[in-house]
Every structure is written in C-alpha cells, then in structure tokens.
Amino acid sequence: MTRQLPYAQMQDVFRRFHAVEPEPKGELEHVNAFTLLVAVALSAQATDAGVNKATRGLFAIADTPAKMLALGEEGLIAHIKTIGLFRNKAKNVIRLSQILIEQFGGQVPSSRAALQSLPGVGRKTANVVLNMWFHHPAQAVDTHIFRIGNRTGICPGRDVETVERAIEDNVPVEWQRHAHHWLILHGRYICTARKPRCGDCLIRDICLYEEKTP
Template structure:
C-alpha cells in the first residue's frame, strides 16, 4: 500500500502567522520593489536583469538604458549590442542582452507590445521565469503573487512560516497560509525583511520585530550586550 505523503505545512499557528504579517506591515506600510521602473515593460526588463545582480547595480545600468529605450520597439531599435553596452556592469550581461531583445520582439509579435497580465504568458518570454512573472504580476498589476527569491526562501524556512526544500514548495505553503489581507504585500515584506534584518550570515535577531514568533533557535545576540575582551596591559620596560 502506497504511503500517503502529507503536504508540507507551516510551523506557525494561524494566530502567529497573522501576527507576523501584522508586524511586518506595521514596519513597512507601503512596501515596493527597490528596482526602478516606469511601466510594466520596464519592470519586466529590470527584473529579468536582476538575476544574480543587486537592485542597486541594475538601477544604475537601467537609468540611462530606459532614457533611450523604454518600449519594446525602442529596445529593438537599440539592438543587442546597444543593450549590452548599457548593462556590462551586470552579471551575465551578454545573455541578458539577448533575452531583452528576444522578449521585446515576442511582446511586439504576440501581444502588440503590451505586457500580458498572465503568468503562463509571461513565462513564455525569454529570460522570464516563474519568479520574475510573479514579481511583475504583483508589482505592476496588483495581483497577490509571491515570488520566492533567496531572501524569501531563507526567511520562510528560518521563521518556520513556510519550510520547504525548494522555492516552489515554499511558494505553495505561503500561498496557502498567508491571510488574504496580507497576500498583496507579503512578497515585499518578506524580501525586505530578509534583505535588511534576517541576513543570511548574521541575522539581526536583537532588532527583529518578529523574533518572538520566529522558530529560529540560535537567535543572534545584540553585539552591544557582548562584553568586550579586556585589553592586555603592555609590559613595563625594565
């Protein structure tokens, strides 16, 4: 007889989950992406460029790029080499330049240059995976999607909110346990908490607003409370 595998579930109780989101919402009432964009198209491009790159680095590169190419048509006119010249400071820039041109071309051919508001349609675009599609749907179109990046994956597992071995598992749990009230902002709250508080190497547990809910056992103590080692007295000359 086949063994029934129970779906992964949160380690937190419903009341704890609600309290966790309420605290994160209080800290950041108007959460937004830190990527600079002007419309759904430039957001797609920016998020596609952000893979294995920092938002700060992407913003620095796209500032001038979007000044001259903020539509699929203008991007095609700029060409792959033109795009590449603007994004050479970003990791994997050659492949990303190809994808930006290819996705722009497909948007024109299939959607008249308009970014579709559908996950399956978005993931057909070159360089756009499920995570990128979820970011665009959430940020540009206000859909309650959660894009699981490294920050959200870490926070979800560390707190016990959504423990999973893969981003898809974590996303499935988050989608199931996150109260409807918080689903729209959940993506940003979790990613920003991971970026600025729940650091990968040394989480700032002493200033974390959800530390009392978090299931992470080895909480990081406040460095200010750690006594400094006494300085050795210099030997007096004889």
Template sequence: MALSRRLPPALPFSDQVAIFSRLAEGNPAPETELLFVNPFTLVVAVALSAQATDVGVNRATRGLFAVADTPAKMLELGVEGVTEHIRTIGLFRQKARNVIALSRILVEEYDGQVPDSRAALTSLPGVGRKTANVVLSCAFGHPAQAVDTHIFRVGNRTRIAPGRDVDEVERAIEDNVPARFQAHAHHWLILHGRYICQARKPRCGICPIRDLCPYEEKTA
C-alpha cells in the first residue's frame, strides 16, 4: 500500500500533544489484543497473525500455548503437532514450519530465550520488522512502532505520521509523536484504526480527535 501523491506535512507538535493526550485519556494503558504469556508466545502469536485476525489467532493459540509455552516444548510438538493447533489460520502449514524453525534457533543459539534485539528477532524465520517491533514494545518495553495497515491509514488520514509506505510511517511516528507518548503510540493508533478510523467508513461521529483531524472525507 503506497501513496503516489506528494506527502503533506505532519501535524504540528501542539496538535500531536492534544491528540495523544485524548487517546491516553480514553485508554491510559493500551495493550495488544493478541494473547500471550511470555516473550516467546508473543513472538509466535505475532508471527501467526500475518494475514489473520487477532481473534482467529487467539482461538488457535489458546490450546497451543497451554501445551507449548517455551521453545523446547514447541520443538517436542513438532511441525505436525503445531499444525493441528493452527490449521484454522491462513498459511498454517508454512507458519507451523516457521514456528518450529524459530524455536530451534532460540534453543540452540539463545538458550531458549527471546532476544531483545531487532536484528536478532528479524533473523528468525517468519519474523519481520513489524513482528519484531511488537515484541520489542510489548515484551521488553521499547518504544518500537509496529506499523500495520490500520496505523498506515490513520497516520496518513490524520497526518499524525504521513508516509508512502510502512517504513516512512514508522519513521514519521518516531520523528513527530511527542516522546512521552512513544511507548504506547502504535497501540493507540492501531486500536483507533481498528474500531473508529475504519477503512471504508470511518466512524467520525464518535471520534475523540475529530476536530483535530484534517481528513476531508469525514462521515456524519
């Protein structure tokens, strides 16, 4: 998903402060909607969520994490065992292979622990930059910005973080969102995009930042 037009400037600092203050007031401690019990299960859950909904992933991983919440236990299940738990998720066969492959690397190279390095995380099978950023943020408390389609849309519509692709939006969040909001910024933006600033018909009537948003095609 990319923009061909010239990018407009990001909202001024004062508007950014006002927007995130309101989002924080409505949800002071936002969290990922994926279920996990430790950094390893978070890595697996986010890797499984590609081209799948959080609800669908949670439904599949509830049973999986009950029997395999460490890399070693996951290896004991094997590809077929993992497949049985996640076959309701899209691309489940490849994802099962990735889960076993990344579990093996964590056991053999990281003593079964999930590293808190983006470079190390993205070297794992099935783990891209977005997955790594979710893990860094949710498991280790780093202000990493995991940009998905919701955040891409909200960032451009509101001009909080305009960008032609997810990498530009990620950098725009880092550059423009006030530092005190960085830790939760991607959670607020994804939830706003998922439930209010929706793709086809944004729910502008209940939007807490409507008066600060420059989006011209507001709905009633």
C-alpha cells in the first residue's frame, strides 16, 4: 500500500491546487438539484461530455421530476440512447422521479441515506449531489481519485470507501469542500492512468509515485 503523505505535505498539495483553481467545478451540466442528480446517475460508465450532449435537449423540456415523469420512459430514451446502459438508466430515472414526487414533495433530499434510497443512486452519486448542490464536504471517489490517491499517497486505500475515509481523515478540513474536484481533474488531465504527465504536475516533488515519467 502506498504511504500516506504527512500533514504538512498534504497542506502544500492542496494549497497548490487552490492557487491554480480556487473554485473547481464539476463538468456535468445542470440547472438545478434534480438535473444534477439525473446527470450524475446517467454518467455511470459514460463520459461527462457524452452525458452533457444528451442532456442539453432533455433538460430544456424536463427539468423537474413531474416533467420527467410526463416525458415517460420512451420519451427519455429518445434523448439518452447515445449513453451506455440507457434503457436501465431511463427506467431508474423515471422511478426516482416518481419517488421524489411521492415521498419528498418533488424535491431532491439532502441526506445521503435518502439519496441512496432512490433507484440507480449509489454512494458516489449521492456524494456528488451533496457536494455540488448542498455544499457538503462529501467525497465522491471515482476511478481517477482511487488511482491517484494510491499513486501519490494523498489518500491511499484498498477500495473506494477506504479512499473516501482517507480523504475525510487526512485532508485538512479547509480543503475538503473542493478536494474531490481537484483530485478528479488532476487524475483526468495530468495523473492519467497509462502515462501520467509528471513533467506537467504541480505536485511532482511531493508525490510518492516512484515511476515518474519525464
């Protein structure tokens, strides 16, 4: 297991991330809490760019649970058929829209347990919504964060929940609100899976990865 960076170096890592991008943003397009929830649910095993392309037209006509329910499963499929697993995702979105109306007054709940009770909403999706919409320092661990967490020593762990806990336990609290966005973007564009761009990395001198590229 990769060693955990000590506190002083963790502070330095996130100071550098903050200096470059003080307010990192998620790349999924949305107009309210409901469209964010739907976009994140659709993004499983799909790219943000692909989801955005599909949802621009969708959210123009169905930006509430009631409108989504009125659109119906087949109407939703017509918009998202370019996204992987679109039939199952459409079924889940229609079902969660119904549940939001029946159990939550048409509003997206702000608790992790309530969010995870919705069809197609796992812990990662719930954490994204809690972080991006409700500004809770929830940590949504995806493949990028899992990879660089272990590679760099920022948040090592054997599985996504361990990595999530490592962020919560070891990242200084003042950086936790945006921690997962900084890490996702770093993993997506710099610390890539096959050939990390170590020469362009702003934390190269701190990172514990031994096989750095030129």
